[in-house]
Amino acid sequence: MSEKNLLLEAFGQTAYQLSGNRKRNLQVLKDALDPLDGNLASDQYGTGKLIEEFQQKMAAFLGKESAVFFPSGTMAQQIALRIWCDEAGIKKVAYHPLSHLEIHEENGLKELHQIESVLLADTNRTIVLDDVLGMKEQVACLLLELPQREIGGVLPPYEDLEAISAHCRKQGIKLHLDGARLLEILPYYQKTAAELCSLFDSVYMSFYKGIGGVAGAILAGSEAFTKVSKVWKRRHGGDLISLYPYIVSADYYFEQRAHKMEQYYTDAVELAGYFNGCHAVETKPQVPVSNMFHVHFAWPKEQVEPVLIQISQQTGIGFTHYLRPARESDSSCYYEISIGDLYANIPQDQLRAAFQMLDNAMRAGSEGK
């Protein structure tokens, strides 16, 4: 058995976990269905009360004319960019080099839509106003991912967003929000979803990140934009006869957790503080701006794993089920934390004891080197 599996196994036996809302099992869907009348009619190829009402609710929440429910953000975002490219007659869009579209979608944007990407900023920081002002190539659309997940969940200053939005409008560049974690950043910006979304022409939001639904996404924008998005949804094979399993769970957990994002954010700041208090451990960003951050250890993953296994066995607290080599170097490693409901369940004294153990182990290990 590999060390990775030992960590996963030890994690699976812990009573408490730092990250997440709950286990991703069938009960998640059962709980969302339980309060609903079985006689409720399924949506039918994008029509029907169940889907239309939820779409209207989300459009209002995001301050947009219209919204369309999609099975996935991958589908929703490629389609958004395709629409803007077709409208502009330019097959180019700009985004961050670590955008989901660039590294997690098997080049779908290029392979299915023949859209080229212009990469702004670099892999260590988020896109700022100067990147946009300095862009030489003509693009149909600029996509901003807020927060920039792959670098720990980082945000540009709100003033930058406003300036980027104003610049794009002046230049005729559409601005699209990859808001997979849209709710999660509102407490930091101290804005409503509608206020933030007003800076963007189109917006995608996910229902299985902080909200913890089963799957699914919303794409919102003008009536004309969402109408065309439905045509592309059918072309992609996303216009299912029934999307209700995702819709009912999206709605259920939205109601349950949308108002908890401030708490998750505060918890993330607290937890990052515990990590940063440990020797040879730091978080990125140092002070979280959402419910998420990355934990970096200045040791290779093979050396950190036994430490985390021991802590989980002695304290019952699971830090993570995986570690990845850092992008920069194999001699350090990291993992991602997204705070949800589970963090609040951990007894504070056990939590402090766990971090004391981590600090001790990292110190002892460093001295032993």
Place this chain on the structure above:
Amino acid sequence: MSEKNLLLEAFGQTAYQLSGNRKRNLQVLKDALDPLDGNLASDQYGTGKLIEEFQQKMAAFLGKESAVFFPSGTMAQQIALRIWCDEAGIKKVAYHPLSHLEIHEENGLKELHQIESVLLADTNRTIVLDDVLGMKEQVACLLLELPQREIGGVLPPYEDLEAISAHCRKQGIKLHLDGARLLEILPYYQKTAAELCSLFDSVYMSFYKGIGGVAGAILAGSEAFTKVSKVWKRRHGGDLISLYPYIVSADYYFEQRAHKMEQYYTDAVELAGYFNGCHAVETKPQVPVSNMFHVHFAWPKEQVEPVLIQISQQTGIGFTHYLRPARESDSSCYYEISIGDLYANIPQDQLRAAFQMLDNAMRAGSEGK
């Protein structure tokens, strides 16, 4: 209120319906989830016991090396054709002019994959061996839809399928089965799924037609083929973090109904006989070869609707909730029947009385003309 809505409304109030398995409501999913332990882990981006075991089960059932679960047949089939086109270096496929890909997918195959279609046969009949032998253009793949749904569910002779398959193999043309209604045709051919599928290089099957699941599809073929299909599934935005709502319902209703297809077929033959016994009414095909057929009335829909409304109100039997003008002419109309569990619930005397009423009304109306 339009007449169409009156028919829909009257249909909604009937105690019995000719078509279908049950209402498409949330209870369909609840029933599939109820027997399952809530602790069962979700599938995760195409991996995990829940999805892998079902894929293996379906691969074995279809007699193929491997199978992949997709959210929709639209996605699965475009991807199958894309793979065969890429492999052959030919961006052309052949299928029937009323194929789902040609008329129900907003040109996804062309818009997303730049694949051109060569249309075989004509809109009144199914593809036969001569169509394939006479094909002048070079194609990567031939898609056969069995049964050909848009013309009432028609099948070519099995000998034709064997000859087409042999011809395609000799010519290096891949043969793909649009088996949205694959189970539904096995009783007529008196073949197992694996026997039929052995004629094809790739096979798609749906879980919400005769089986009556919530949604979802299987794409099966060689290990190499399905491996590439997973890459395209991600590109299309179909590699959801959780597909289990569709998988558990597909499996549940497959177990419940796969063995009932012979009964549905026999019921369809009986029911078509009742229709064909009525004046100015005929079914296509006249003798069904699956659980489905189309009912054609030699009158415009505006004249048939009041008749069906009256019958439903007087007998409690719903014939249909819609009528469409015939493809050939507005002076006649038709609708589709797919037999499922509901047909067997109808008391035979009430059923005969309903058809007596239909015959009488159609005769009286014709005389009055």
